Amino acid sequence: MHEYSPDSRLNDILRRVGVGERLDLVGASLFDGRGPGWMHNVRIRVVDGRIESVSSDGAANEPVESVIDVSGLFVTPGLIDCHVHLHGLDGHDPFRRNIERYPSVRLVRAARDAGAAVRAGFTTVRHLGHGIADQAEALKQAIDEGLVAGPKMLTSGWAISQTGGHGTLHSWPYSLVEQLWPRSGFCDGPDECRKFVRRILGDGADCIKIYTSEGLVSSPDHLVDIPNFTAAEVEAIVDEAHRGGVKVAAHATGLAGSLIAVQGGADTLEHGPHDVDGEFLDLMRESGTTLVPTLTVFEWAASSGHESGIAPFAAERAQRWVAGHRRLVAAAAAEGISIAVGSDSGAPPRGGRNALEIVALAQAGLGSAGALAAATSGGARALGLEGEIGTATPGARADLVVWARDPLEDIEVVADPAAIRLVIQSEGLTKPWS
Known part of the structure; x- marks a missing residue:
């Protein structure tokens, strides 16, 4: 707490x-x-x-x-963070974090966390799912109206997972996951995926977030390299989002999931694979995909995630992934791939310290000017707001x-x-x- x-x-x-x-x-x-x-x-x-x-x-x-x-x-x-979770959830215990007697208290916490972000110099953020979608929209409106202090927000509504994908909490009964949507909504098949994108955009979202692989915290190792969604499903999601004039952010930590996201036309790749693959980097460069590497979430999980309830196996895996992600950033920068800042933070202790991601990018090979550009013009390019913000x-x-x-x-x-x-x-x- x-x-x-x-x-x-x-x-x-x-x-x-x-x-x-x-x-x-x-x-x-x-x-x-x-x-x-x-x-x-x-x-x-x-x-x-x-x-x-x-x-x-x-x-x-x-x-x-x-x-x-x-x-x-x-x-x-003003600085731009392309990957935050201002959802007002607290800690990483999978039950206490997602089930509360009065869920509206999350909005109060989220307002606190938004104030911490703007206090740190971040004037625009992209909120990428988790929590309750309409609470993120409410926070966005409250900031716009000057009711609370915070960055201008782009919101993704519900993140989108395939059935049994990264939206699942593996410690929960699956029926409860489908009922409460603690991490995301679910859809399968190109037609259902298109319909879900339309629903999210109709609710007021500014972008779309999808999961094309499992993640760091909850999934066993053997699932990480199995892609989520088929190529046809990803292409349907991206096509429908682009028809609606918004961009798609794809969470992927495995190479196969990263490939299917880039091949399917996702605009930004969140996290990325934990090692360097030359053919994959060539594809990213040719596709114009922006990398949002979120280095500090892996560094935090490796060094102190266990203190916040991260499972020991996930903390150990983060330790294995940290060096690979740094190599990925250096190689992407050398290839001329656009890189943007994303801290993957929300509440304290990481929320409000979003700028540590800029420092990590500089140390990974971008240098001071390159990392500061990733937090400004690079972020604006990733969000499709060049000339509007970040300059x-x-x-x-x-x-x-x-x-x-x-x-x-x-x-x-x-x-x-x-x-x-x-x-x-x-x-x-x-x-x-x-």
């Missing part, structure tokens, strides 16, 4: 800007999301929640309603983070809450994905 403690500093650092407001940040060093380094002595003008101009006259004094002197500080686009260029939303220290010189700065001086978040704008 993690006690709630109000973060008074969030009120000090978070500023939402919207229609009718004008704001200038002057004197900054700016990383605009594209790299490779800083633009110095920059003036960033924000009008109506968007960046109107970026100029090198940082000392200019043309009057606007509000001017913030950020001389000597460092500005980046500090004219026309983009005014989602910005002001840092006291240089994260390109020392990437661990992004994981230090004390280094964040200001988080600016746009509000009141029509969503391009709605």
Whole structure:
């Protein structure tokens, strides 16, 4: 159990800007999301929640309603986490975590966790299932209306599993899994899969999440390399999602499941196989699939997952997988495959420490500038929101983070809450994905 403690500093650092407001940040060093380094002595003008101009006259004094002197500080686009679970579940005990007398308390916990994410500089996140789908939609709406502080959310509704697939909790009676949907909904066959995608989109989801293999925590080793869904089912899901104008995120930890996801047209591959396969990487590059490697969830499970209730066999497996996932990231970067940040976090102790994923990517071979790009422009590309978020260029939303220290010189700065001086978040704008 993690006690709630109000973060008074969030009120000090978070500023939402919207229609009718004008704001200038002057004197900054700016990383605009594209790299490779800083633009110095920059003036960033924000009008109506968007960046109107970026100029090198940082000392200019043309009057606007509000001017913030950020001389000597460092500005980046707001950070993007493409894989979170703001579901308000607590711990990893499979029964206590998923069955509560008053399930609505999960929404309160999720609001706490959303505040922790924006406090860490993340102004946009993609919520990829688990928990109760309509609670995620409610949290998204509450953030949009300014009722609670949090990142702008893209939601996937129910994750989609084949019958008997990764949506199953192996410690539960299967009849209870089908009744309560603790991890996902279920469908089989191309027609049923299409219908389920339509249902999810009708409920308000912004993307689709599917499982094409088993995962780290609950499945025995022999199931990990058996793909979930057939090629025809994956193709039907992806085709229906794309017809609806949304992208598909595919969870896969085995090579066979990863292949079927990429071949079927999934837009992002979550986690990925735990070792390097040259032909698979060639396929990812040719298909334009983005890798969201979630390194830190494996590192956490390997080092301290047992403290949160992870089964010993899963913690041992994570230890075996960690090095392979790091090699996968390095090889993908060398192949020119797009990489985006996804922490696979939600509640404490990992929720609110999302930026550790940026540090892990830098250490795995992306370097500081590459990892920061993966958390900004790379995330925007993965979500289909290039030019809208993940960049500090004219026309983009005014989602910005002001840092006291240089994260390109020392990437661990992004994981230090004390280094964040200001988080600016746009509000009141029509969503391009709605």
